Amino acid sequence: MKRFGLLGGVLSHSFSPQIHSVYGDYEYKMFLLAPEALEPFFKKKDFDGINVTIPYKQAVIPYVTSLSPIARRLNSVNTITVAPNGNIYGDNTDYRGFSYMLKKAKISVTGKKVVVLGSGGSSRTVYAVCEDEGAAEVIIVSRGGSINYDNLNTQSDAEIIINTTPVGMYPNNGRSPVKLDMFSKCEAVADLIYNPLKSALILQAEKLRLNYINGMSMLAAQAKYSSELFTGIPLEDELIERAVDTVNGIMQNIVLIGMPGCGKSSIGRVLAKRLGKAFLDSDTMVYNKTGKSAAEIIRSDGERAFREEERLAAQNAGKTTGSVIATGGGIVLDERNIDALKQNGIIVYIDRNIELLETADRPLSSGVEALKKLYDLRNPLYKKHSDFIINGNGSISETADLILLK
Known part of the structure; x- marks a missing residue:
């Protein structure tokens, strides 16, 4: 069997094996190497083809026999194959991957002013694609360049914003390289980050109703083109979306919101068990940190103190992937919580009649009138903030079934 894999310096969060499993039945290993291990690795040639990720896309060039034209132009290699005679060939499929990403999102740079955030290797790839597709102007923004983040307001007429920086990438979620509202003519945003699925930049674009796309399709597309180089077998582009769906399914969280006592925690445990996902409860996260329940904090320190702990819990829960997350009833009161939970999550509102809500040990909804007032405030x-609304008047199992049908 042919031996393929991924070479890099940080591989713990890579989805390449899952993506390549869509493209072929072949071995795909992780090669986590220190810089000093590169030379012996290439001398041994114990592989038939490898993908290369940070920080080695340039470092591997001295070890290849020849480069493809696009790899030479970009001075970057992300795909390596070994010929029968032992020669090592370096190629770059990121260029085609980014082109696919733009086409999928129906983002045309032709005749447009494009601002590219970042000046690293990915920036060079993005610049080349934009140049070849006829962008009117491509501005590279870097911390130390002539166009930087301090004078970025001079580029407020940009129509397309493309982020190639790691700002906002896991585990530093919630950060954005720019505020999009400074770009009055912006119509589309492309962010090469794919973890989280919706970066802070993408969440801004969503709120502003701009066209946007994350980097997952680029990741899957470049892998498809690499697979073709590895095996010599052409693949249909439809497989790219299957690979995207595969990884999204692994990463995606299901976030349950709704009134206190509607059964979010119980439903969440059932869902997590059925789907093979981890289960998180924001109230439990608060208790594990403070040693107090939500009710105890509210009684002893006030609601404001609890909301701050809840915000931190939402922030941490939102960074996770592959989880079912049950939230407190007031999680929607702070939009920062929603932004955190939307990063990787589909938000499901469990709408249960107030007559059926459990009210024991719930200081904010302890009486009928208080409960109705709370419902009127929070229901909108x-x-x-929900992606789906589920009728929660049935049993725990029945409500879980309704969510799974979505």
Whole structure:
């Protein structure tokens, strides 16, 4: 069997094996190497083809026999194959991957002013694609360049924003390289980050109703083109979306919101077991940190103190992938919580009749009138922030079934 894999310096969060499993039935290993291990690795040639990721896309060039034209132009190699005579060939499929990403999102740079955030290797790839597709102007923004983040307001007429920096990437979620509202003519945003699925930059674009796309399709597309180089077998582009769906399914969280006592925690445990996902409860996360329940904090320190702990819990829960997350009833009161949970999550509102809600040990909804007042306040927020609304009047199992049908 042919031996393929991924070479890099940090591989713990890579989805390449899952993606390549869509493209072929072949061995795909992780080669986590220190810089000093590169030379012996290439001398041994114990592989038939490898993908290369940071920080080695340039460092591997001295070890290849020849480069493809695009790899030479970009001075970057992300795909290596070994010929029968032992020669090592370096190629770059990131260029085609980014082109696919733009086409999938129906983002045309032709005749447009494009601002590219970052000046690293990915920036060179993005610049080349934009140049070849006829962008009117491509501006590279870097911390030390003539166009930088301090004078970026001079580029407020940009129509397309493309982020190639790691700002906002896991585990530093929630950060954005720019505020999009400074770009009055912006119509589309492309972010090469794919973890989280919706970076802070993408969440801004969503709120502004701009066209946007994350980097998952580029990742899957470049892998498809690499697979073709590895095996010599052409593949249909439809497989790219299958690979995207595969990884999204692994990463995606299901976030449950709704009134206190609607059964979010119980439903969440059932869902997590059925889907093979981890289960998190924001109230439990608060208790594990403080040693107090939500009710105890509210009684002893006030609601504001609890909301701050809840915000931190939402922030940490939102960074996770592959989880079912049950939230407290007031999670929707702070939009920062929603942003954190939307990074990797589909938000499901469990709408249960107030007559059926459990009210024991719930200081904010302890009486009928208080409960109705709370519902009137929060129901519009639940609806606003949810992707799906589920009738929660049935049993725990029945409600879980309804969520799974979505």
